[in-house]
Amino acid sequence: MIINKEDFNKVQSLTKDFYNRDTVQVAKDLLGCLLVFNSSEDIAGGVIVETEAYTQKGDPACHTARGMTPRNKVMFGPPGYAYVYFTYGIHYCFNAVTNTEGVGDAVLIRALQPEIGIPLMQKRRGRERLKDLCSGPAKLVQALGMSKEQNGADLTNSNVRILPGWEKQPEMVTTTRIGIKEGAELPLRFYVKDSPYISKK
């Protein structure tokens, strides 16, 4: 499970085919996978324990619900790329573009279980406790050291990658999404049951 900077380019990422599927299914399957960022300092990453699906069709909370803009154009591109956006004046959030090119879907990564480069993440976050490092979409972006420069990055062939993680699919809980107004009642949030690293119960 633990990989180092030298191994980063050797490990097999999830393929484009993984992302080119129904968005809800990808959101579920991403639980237990390993998100890793190879920054200039060192690599850092963790196991995905919480996701949310955002679909263009029938979802008013999705950034692409009202068509393409300069900000969300990555979501309309081919699947398997990173969509990183800026919000609340201070925070970034990380998504994986899913479904077929042109649709406008993505999966928001909401929380990680820290695995790789923990000391570096502790330093970046200014927090010691593991459950404070990546238990929220803006926290994990900060812990991994990502920014808007990762917007549009190829998740199968760049500094940001998602790898197969746990062999067994974890027990999963489905609930409603967090931090949105419209579409808040839709059951599109998924997390690993009993994980202490999720953002909120």
Add this chain to the structure above:
DNA sequence: GACCAGATTGTCT
């Protein structure tokens, strides 16, 4: 633990 306000700027109407 629960609840609340402040931060702070890119993006869209």
Add this chain to the structure above:
DNA sequence: GACAATCTGGTCA
């Protein structure tokens, strides 16, 4: 000009 897929630190209990 309004608001945002959030986090933090404060108060009160």
